[in-house]
Amino acid sequence: MQLGIYIHFPYCLSKCPYCDFASRAEAVIPQERYTEAVLRELRARAAGYAEPKREVVSVYFGGGTPSLWDPHQIRRVLAACRDLFDVQDEAEITLEANPGTTDEGRFTDFRMAGVNRLSIGVQSFADSQLLVLGRKHSGSDAERAFRTARAAGFDNVSLDLIHGGSGHTVEAAARDAASAVALGPEHVSAYALTLTGLAEDVPMAKAVRRGEVVLPSDDEQAAMGEAVRRELSRGGYVRYEISNFARKGFEAVHNTLYWRGIEYVAAGCGACGFARGSGEGAFARRYMNDRSPERYLARVEETGIGEASFEEVDRDQHLRERLFTGLRLAEGLDLAALEKDLGLEIRSPFAKVIARLVREELAAYDGTTLRLTERGFDLHSEVAVRFF
Numbered sequence: 001m002q003l004g005i006y007i008h009f010p011y012c013l014s015k016c017p018y019c020d021f022a023s024r025a026e027a028v029i030p031q032e033r034y035t036e037a038v039l040r041e042l043r044a045r046a047a048g049y050a051e052p053k054r055e056v057v058s059v060y061f062g063g064g065t066p067s068l069w070d071p072h073q074i075r076r077v078l079a080a081c082r083d084l085f086d087v088q089d090e091a092e093i094t095l096e097a098n099p100g101t102t103d104e105g106r107f108t109d110f111r112m113a114g115v116n117r118l119s120i121g122v123q124s125f126a127d128s129q130l131l132v133l134g135r136k137h138s139g140s141d142a143e144r145a146f147r148t149a150r151a152a153g154f155d156n157v158s159l160d161l162i163h164g165g166s167g168h169t170v171e172a173a174a175r176d177a178a179s180a181v182a183l184g185p186e187h188v189s190a191y192a193l194t195l196t197g198l199a200e201d202v203p204m205a206k207a208v209r210r211g212e213v214v215l216p217s218d219d220e221q222a223a224m225g226e227a228v229r230r231e232l233s234r235g236g237y238v239r240y241e242i243s244n245f246a247r248k249g250f251e252a253v254h255n256t257l258y259w260r261g262i263e264y265v266a267a268g269c270g271a272c273g274f275a276r277g278s279g280e281g282a283f284a285r286r287y288m289n290d291r292s293p294e295r296y297l298a299r300v301e302e303t304g305i306g307e308a309s310f311e312e313v314d315r316d317q318h319l320r321e322r323l324f325t326g327l328r329l330a331e332g333l334d335l336a337a338l339e340k341d342l343g344l345e346i347r348s349p350f351a352k353v354i355a356r357l358v359r360e361e362l363a364a365y366d367g368t369t370l371r372l373t374e375r376g377f378d379l380h381s382e383v384a385v386r387f388f
């Protein structure tokens with residue numbers, strides 16, 4: 001069985017106005033105290049994943065801005081992961097980095113600590129768009145961060161792009177994608193700016209509601225997405241997930257675990273974990289750590305874990321989640337394997353839904369695997385809802 005480990009680092013240099021992540025701008029980061037809390041939580045969590053034996057194929061440091069974490073502390077966390085879990089030699093070990101928060105010495109130290117993949121939050125190469133997004137780095141900082149990563153020995157680098165900020169145009173979005181391609185990373189994530197869900201309360205969403213900020217229309221945003229995909233495809237990147245593109249063999253291991261419904265351990269403020277149960281009770285359990293760094297630290301120091309809430313996931317809920325996430329992948333969803341895994345009938349109760357998707361050219365189906373077409377990808381949420 002495969003397993004991932006997600007470790008969240010909540011601190012940033014400043015808070016971006018569109019950000020709904022568990023993140024906090026902090027002038028003085030409690031490096032030692034935070035590391036101790038994460039180590040303590042990892043030790044407590046390991047027991048829940050001990051049987052049956054799982055092979056860790058990915059460790060992911062997300063944030064926040066984990067490139068602000070001292071490399072020495074990252075090394076300690078990775079050593080604990082190896083002590084407590086069966087981390088495979090070839091495991092993907094990713095660290096998110098922000099342009100402007102790093103230098104070659106620091107990147108080299110991360111590499112030496114065992115990190116083998118960097119995910120750089122570029123968002124845009126245009127300074128005007130970075131200003132709109134409230135980012136504190138420039139386009140040239142992003143290019144420099146990429147070159148620094150290469151100089152430090154990273155041969156697996158992902159760049160994150162966002163399109164659809166105020167004033168962004170189809171041409172500018174295409175230029176961002178072309179600039180990413182010109183650098184030649186192994187992987188690109190390209191998301192549309194969304195201000196829904198938790199993001200409804202972020203400053204940018206409030207400014208939009210007050211009419212102070214005007215975002216591109218849905219149609220304009222869709223056209224930007226199309227332009228970005230065109231540039232990435234021209235550059236040789238394969239769209240293996242709705243918003244993720246890679247050179248062959250460089251698809252993100254970690255996120256693919258989420259999309260395939262595989263378990264992951266979580267440690268750190270705001271981190272979410274997923275563990276399959278056994279027996280007749282709940283099929284699985286999802287737990288959510290406290291999103292406030294202070295409360296997270298206090299909880300771990302008191303109880304050993306930072307958990308603020310959890311939910312039991314039954315088979316039907318897991319089926320809905322797997323349909324939602326699995327259909328994001330170009331490889332599609334193997335419904336026969338899913339039936340076996342969940343002990344549920346899927347193909348026959350949903351036969352009419354599937355037949356209609358195929359008729360409308362939203363999906364292809366070979367009797368086992370259901371795959372969305374490009375058009376289906378564009379309407380993914382609407383397609384997934386038809387199963388619910």
Ligand code: SF4
Nearest residue numbers: 012015016019023064
């Ligand atoms: S750097 Fe990333 S995590 Fe930090 S505030 Fe900005 S978007 Fe959020």
